[in-house]
Structures are given as C-alpha cells and as structure tokens.
Amino acid sequence: MDGDQVLQVRGLTMDFGGLRALAEVDLDVGRNEIVALIGPNGAGKTTFFNCITSVHDPDRGDMIIQPPGKAPQRINGLKPNAVTELGIARTFQNIRLFKDMTVLENVMVGRHCRTRAGIAGAIFSTKQARAEERACMDFAFSMLAKVGLGNRADEKASELPYGAQRRLEIARALATEPFLLLLDEPAAGMNPSETDEMDRLVSRIREEGVSILLIEHDMKLVMSISDRIYVLDYGNLIASGTPQEVAGNSRVIKAYLGESFDA
Amino acid sequence: MPIKHENAPSIGKTASCDGYSLPASRRNLRDRLPKTGFNTLKSLGIALWFMFLTFPIMVIKVSPLEKTIEWRWSRLVYVGAGAFSLSMLWRFLIYRMEAGTSFKKPLQERLSLFFQRKKSRKATALAAAFIFAALFPFIFSTYQTSIMISALMYVMLGLGLNIVVGLAGLLDLGYVAFYAAGAYCYALLNHHFGVGFWTALPLAGAIAAVMGIFLGFPVLRLRGDYLAIVTLGFGEIIRLVLENWNEFSFGPSGIAGIDRPWDFGLGFTLRGHTIYLFYIVCLLVLLTMVVVSRLRNSRIGRAWIALREDEIACEAMGIDKTRTKLTAFALGATWAGFGGCLLAAKTTFINPASFTFMESAIILSIVVLGGMGSISGVILGAFILILMPEYLRAFSEYRMLAFGAAMVIIMVFRPQGLISATRKRYEFPEEKREGEKP
Ligand SMILES: Nc1ncnc2c1ncn2[C@@H]1O[C@H](COP(=O)(O)OP(=O)(O)OP(=O)(O)O)[C@@H](O)[C@H]1O
Ligand SMILES: [Mg+2]
Secondary structure, eight states: OOTTEEEEEEEEEEEETTEEEEEEEEEEEETTOEEEEEOSTTSSHHHHHHHHTTSSOOSEEEEEEOOTTSOOEEOTTOOHHHHHHHTEEEOOSSOOOOTTSBHHHHHHHHTGGGOOOOHHHHHHTOHHHHHHHHHHHHHHHHHHHHTTOGGGTTSBGGGSOHHHHHHHHHHHHHTTOOSEEEEESTTTTOOHHHHHHHHHHHHHHHHTTOEEEEEOSOHHHHHHHOSEEEEEETTEEEEEEOHHHHHTOHHHHHHHHOTTSOO | OOOOOTTOOOSOTTSOOSSSSOOSSHHHHHHHSOTTOOOHHHHHHHHHHHHHHHIIIIIEEEETTTTEEEEOHHHHHHHHHHHHHHHHHHHHHHHHHHTTOOSHHHHHHHHHHHHHHOHHHHHHHHHHHHHHHHHHHHHSOHHHHHHHHHHHHHHHHHHHHIIIIIISOOOOSOTHHHHHHHHHHHHHHHHHHOOOHHHHHHHHHHHHHHHHHHHHTTTTTOOHHHHHHHHHHHHHHHHHHHHHOHHHHOGGGOBOOOOOSOOTTSOOOHHHHHHHHHHHHHHHHHHHHHHHHHHHTSHHHHHHHHHHHOHHHHHHTTOOHHHHHHHHHHHHHHHHHHHHHHHHHHHSOBOGGGGSHHHHHHHHHHHHHHOTTOHHHHHHHHIIIIIHHHHTGGGGGGHHHHHHHHHHHHHHHOTTOSSOOOOOOOOOOGGGOOSOOO
C-alpha cells in the first residue's frame, strides 16, 4: 500500500446464503479523494459499506486502511466500534438517527469514541468530566453549524425534515473525526437545490482533509464531484475510472439500461 | 430509488381498535384507526359479543341440589348496556385523542413551563418537598411512615430499573434477582458475622453489580423478547436456588432477626427505628435521583440511549456495545442491591417468597406507567402503584384487575407513560446559532 492511499480493498467477497452480493471487489480510495461507488439497485453497494464498517463479516478479501501518520492496518474482523475509532465514519441509506434525542445530542454521541469520561466522572461530576462535556458540546455544535443545522440544536431529531436528517447524519459522522467518510446515498430524496447544497457540503468536507467514498444514484452529483468512480453490478466490479471514462463505458450503460439498449 | 420509510403503515383500515391488539405507539394507532371516529354499530356488536360470552356465567344458574335451572335474563341487559357504554366511552376517548384534545400532555407542558419561567419556583417547590419529607414521620403515624418507606424503596428500585429498561432499552424481567442478592447479602452477613447495615449497604450494591455483569454476559447477543425471557428465567433460578439451598440460604423459612440499622446506642423504639429508616430511604432516593439524572445527561447516558434507539448506528458511532450493555446492567443492579439491603433492614426477616416474579413485574410497571426514562415519572408511578393498593385495601381482591386495566389504558392512551422523558437543552450564545431558519 503506498502512502497516498487511505483504503485498499482486495478481492472482497460476501455471500448471503446462495446470493453473491460482492464478488472479488477491488477498490482504492486515495488521500483527499472523493470516490463514488455506483450501480443499479441491489448491486451490493451498501453491502460493501457494511463490510468495511464490520456490520457484516466478509467471506473473503482484505480491507486495509492507512490512517494519517500511522502504519497500514488490516481491519477484517474488527468490531464496528473499533473501525470507527480508527477513523472511518459512515451515514446510512435508510436514515438511522437516534430519534428521541435532540439534534445536538445525536452529534454528541458521535464524540463518544473521542472522549473518555466514565461512570465515576459523571456521578461525581468531576472538573475533568465537566470540561470534557463542555468541549464535546462545543465540538458537536461546530459540526452542526458546518452542515447548517446550528439553530436547530434543541429539536428532536425525528422532527427534522428529511433533508436536514441526512445532513445531521453527516454531522454525527464527522463528530467522530474520521479520515475516511462513507456516505450512503446522501442526496436521496432531496430536491435539486438541496442536492446542490449537498454537493458543496461534500466538497467542503474534502477540503478539510477527509477522504470520501460515496454511494449515489444522482448522476449529476456523482459526475460533478467525484475524482474517480467504481461501478458495481450484481456484486461484480464492471468498470472504474474518471467520470468521463465511466460515462462512456458500454458495460456501464448496459448495466444501467439493460441488454436491449446496445450502445 | 427506494427510500425505506420505517414508519409506513403496514396495516390498513381493516385492523380494528377494539383493544384486542395493543398498538406499540400512538402513531401506529393513528394509522390503524378508521378516520370516521367512533361508530355505534361496532359498539353494538361488541355488546352482543359480550352478552354471548358471559351468557353461561351471568345468566344461567344451575342449582344441583334442587335440580333447577334459573334464568336471570335481567342480567343480560346489564351486561349488554355496560359493554355498550364502555365501548362507546373507549371509542370516544380514542377519538378525542385523535382529534388532538388529549388533556394530559398540555398539563405536563404547562407544568414544566411554569417551573422554567422562574428558577425560584423550582427552588420553592423543592424546598416544600424537602420540608414535607422532613416532617412527614412526625405528622403521620408509624404505619403511614412505614408505607411511605415501601413506596420510596420502590422509587429507588424503579429508578434503578429505569437505567436498564428506560435508558438502555434492555427489557429485564429478572430484576428481582438483584433485589434478592442485596437482601440476602445483608441478611447472611448479619446472621453469620454480625455485619452492620451501613457496612453491608455498599457490599450489597457491589455484589448485585457483579451479578448484573454475570447476567449481562450471556444475554449480550439477545434483544427484545429473547432478552426478556432469559432474564425472567434468571430471576426464577435465583429464587429457586434460595428456596432449595438450605445450607446457604436457610430455604423457604428464610432468615429472621436481622438487625435494624444501628441506632448509635440510643435504644430506639419501633417508631424511632421507622423514622430513622425513613430518613435513610429519603437520603438514598435523593442520591439515586442525583446519580441517575447526572448519568442520563452524560457520555455514558447518551450511549445507553443511543443503544436503545438504534444498535447498528450506535456501534457505528464508536460505542462499544458490550461495555455499554454491561454498565447498564451493573448500575441498574446496584440499586436493586441497595433496595434489597433496605428491605432486609426494614422487615428484619426475609425469605424467598418476597422475591417472586411479581416483584419484577411491579417494578417494571412502575417504570412503564410512570414514563420510561423519566425520573419524575418513575417517582409518580411508584407512588401510584405502591400507595394506591395500600390505601385501597378494601378492594384488594380487585388489585390485579385494576393493575392490568391501568396498564392497558396507559399503553393505549399514553404509551410514553404518565410523564414523558424530556431531553436536556444546552445553552449556547445566540450569535453562534446561525444556519437555516426552521
Ligand atoms: N443482510 C442481508 N441478508 C441477505 N441478503 C442481503 C442482506 N443485505 C443485502 N442483501 C442482498 O444483497 C444484495 C445487495 O444489496 P445492497 O443493499 O448492498 O444493494 P445496494 O447496491 O445498496 O442497492 P440500493 O441501490 O437499492 O441501495 C441485494 O440482493 C440484497 O437483497
Ligand atoms: Mg444501498
């Protein structure tokens, strides 16, 4: 693994019973790169995310990460929280916020792995614990401000409109201070102006030094922000390259439009 | 692309709302309800059904001695009329709830606003409660004080279970096992080694906590119903062990003559002891409230709630699921341990019969009725569920009936409990609150 990569996946294979959701998938994400993972419904994109974040244990393959300033490390078989602690954060396709908590608290939960206060600290409300809590709150608040939810901190997460919930998921993921952010359809269900805003938000996050791997169906968004694109179809990687290369690839067009539309 | 709406109504209009199926939440209920409100025909049908069901017991009276059958037709009318009006009332209440004219929630909101508007009001209310508690044993009789001690003990137990069930969302039906552990810890230490109450109290908490972790390990992978069943079994196992292991626990006859808390050599009378214990319990309840409210708004507390809300997202936020579950079990159990120790000191006699599943059920009911995750809710729930039966002893046969009915009604009309949990609001300078307008 050379120094410019943050994620290197080789031969990743995942079976669900008789269904091969991922077949020998290779994928790299470079430092400070925005990489898109696209493909038709059921292609295995979310499964790929789930393997990296240890929600699923892949059947074969290697997933290696390289946190900035650290040695490369294989993350197969780690616990999900350990993967997050190493610096990979994600959002979910079907939004998974903590519905009964406030918007701010949702983000504060993201600070969990970067804070240390324990039971005793909380019970005795030690100076150290209070300082940490204060810092946690400020950090969480700055994340909210970053995604434009600064003035909705006290609302219940479930009361936010759909687009805001997606942005809150990103704020929550950013609170874990990742070096690699996995976004699962961040613009799903958004109108064009919200999608544009998402485009700018993702670019801003990249500028702050976070590499991004994103799943997205909105081709306009994908083409405009990604540096490279990988295309999955029935678990197989059928193409990869720059947006221009992928857009002109006949296998990709076939996968999206079906065999009868021979390009 | 498919967007998965988790709350999409899965059952259409066909599902009825007659109370046969209890909805999980108000939102579900709304989706299931026919929008027309309440119709008389359905109530009529229910009345007929009840008349049919109760026909054999209410109407026919066979007297085997005289070999006669008595037909009490008038009763049929009563059953019909009763069922009809109850059903109408039920529909009316649900209709009102649907129309958004529920009266309880505004009350809670009004109250919390009342206290928020002026800080001094809260202080006054707290001071009043404090003075009332301080004077309570001198105003009321020993009997009343002793009932109050029970109620306060259940407040403590409820707040402890609230950590496990209300905050961490782990349905624990074996809570009584830790209660028993605390009680036997003090009883046995006192019996064999003459250990005093104050020494035994922290020990009881610690032993219960260790047991909490001990139970936590095997059930880490379980959730919901499965967790409930295993913990239920655990509670029963502990009780059966206590009942049958004579050498250790003295079996069903239990342990008698446990010392009351040391009276500083003052030679308290029974009344003196009761008053003393009352203050001890008050102190412990206060301590529990402080600890639980601090935990609830801490890093650990947020992890518990996150775990309850969504396990996968919780882990993806870097929270160690194992650790979080075990701390919830251990901390919840600690308070059961304290409670058990208090029970032993209060009654001076314990046996396994005090630790049946019924106890777990009552404590759980306190949490559910009062409001999961809400401290004031649990306090209110404990007072209602423990004091009411005491003062309504005349109706003691109908206790369980009333209990069940109350739970059903609460679950339908106020699934979040009497007092719903509210989350802390954080203070920020206004200028930092930029961003889109809501
Ligand atoms: N936990 C699971 N158990 C069994 N099969 C699964 C599981 N998760 C996903 N699958 C299957 O694996 C395949 C890939 O699913 P996946 O969710 O990864 O698709 P996707 O590319 O994310 O699609 P979409 O664009 O609809 O989100 C699908 O056929 C799906 O049914
Ligand atoms: Mg998907």
